Amino acid sequence: MADMKRTTQATPRTLEQRIRRLEKRVTLLAGSEKRQLTITPNAFHPALPLGLGVLVLVCGYLGLGLPQHYYQPLFAGLVVILVYHRQLWSLAPGHWRWPQIIVNFLMLSLFFKLLIGGGTRYPLEWLKVPVLRKILPAEESPWYDQLFPNFDVAWQGIPAVTDLSFNITMIQSFLLIATLAGAVFRFQPFASLTAVLLLLVSIPTFISFNWEWVVLFLVLGGTSLYLQTYPLTVRLDHTQQKNE
Numbered sequence: 065m066a067d068m069k070r071t072t073q074a075t076p077r078t079l080e081q082r083i084r085r086l087e088k089r090v091t092l093l094a095g096s097e098k099r100q101l102t103i104t105p106n107a108f109h110p111a112l113p114l115g116l117g118v119l120v121l122v123c124g125y126l127g128l129g130l131p132q133h134y135y136q137p138l139f140a141g142l143v144v145i146l147v148y149h150r151q152l153w154s155l156a157p158g159h160w161r162w163p164q165i166i167v168n169f170l171m172l173s174l175f176f177k178l179l180i181g182g183g184t185r186y187p188l189e190w191l192k193v194p195v196l197r198k199i200l201p202a203e204e205s206p207w208y209d210q211l212f213p214n215f216d217v218a219w220q221g222i223p224a225v226t227d228l229s230f231n232i233t234m235i236q237s238f239l240l241i242a243t244l245a246g247a248v249f250r251f252q253p254f255a256s257l258t259a260v261l262l263l264l265v266s267i268p269t270f271i272s273f274n275w276e277w278v279v280l281f282l283v284l285g286g287t288s289l290y291l292q293t294y295p296l297t298v299r300l301d302h303t304q305q306k307n308e
Contacts, residue, residue, distance in 0.1 A: 108291050110160035116288040117167035120281055124174035127277030131177045133233045139180075140172035153292040164292070171285050178278065179240060179262075182232025182269045189226055192219040235265055 131137060144165065147153050156164040199214040221227070239262040246255030 110156040110158075110164065113288045113291040114156070114160060114164050114167060116284060116291070117164070117171055120171055120285040120288055121167065121174070123277045123281040123284060124171065127274045127281050128174050128177050128181065131173050132181065132183050133177075135180055135233055135237050136176040137169070137173045139176045139237075140169055143172050144169050151294075153289070154294050156292075168289070168292075171288070174281065175285065178273070179266070180233050180236040182236050182266065184229050185232050185268070186226070186229050188228050189221065191226055192221050194218070195220040232265065232269065236262060239265065 148155070148165075153168070155161055194217050197216050197218045199216050239258050242258040243255050243262060246252070246258060
């Protein structure tokens with residue numbers, strides 16, 4: 065009889081614990097925990113990441129210049145839409161929201177210029193040949209200058225060779241997409257190879273940047289984006305859930 069009473073007393077408690085665990089799993093699958101993170105206020109004032117973002121734009125302009133290809137703002141816009149859709153960055157409240165989104169878009173545009181800012185290159189523009197050029201005399205020049213022609217030696221490029229150009233931004237974009245695709249599908253040898261090729265192709269572009277400002281751009285830009293992330297929440301371990 066005593067054992068029967070113990071089992072009847074313990075059954076409602078275990079049932080309640082099981083229902084509680086089941087509700088936690090259902091809410092985790094439904095994604096309600098993610099919606100709770102969006103409501104969680106950020107610990108920093110919105111003016112801090114916004115002001116830091118404006119400073120990042122100044123450093124990026126001094127180190128990288130302006131974006132010169134439409135791929136850079138295009139990729140930046142796709143990243144901004146994806147990140148806000150996946151709720152990885154917090155939306156600033158009130159009138160701070162759209163200025164912060166615009167600043168993030170401009171920061172990412174400059175960041176993509178660092179990755180795919182090669183532009184159009186003319187690798188053989190230095191190749192020139194000497195050309196004998198005749199200088200025509202002016203109308204008010206003396207008559208003896210018009211009788212004897214005047215020649216000058218000038219350096220001129222070869223039209224079929226010197227005008228040879230490569231769109232480095234297209235090549236960098238292809239390698240960047242291939243690297244991201246290899247990383248998504250976890251094909252590490254392919255992703256590593258395309259990343260090395262992207263680095264080698266981008267070396268002439270990297271040399272043209274002012275890296276004193278580029279380093280500040282990367283450090284301050286990463287800090288500004290980090291301040292916009294949601295605060296971390298403490299989750300229970302599996303051992304604690306089993307004990308409950």
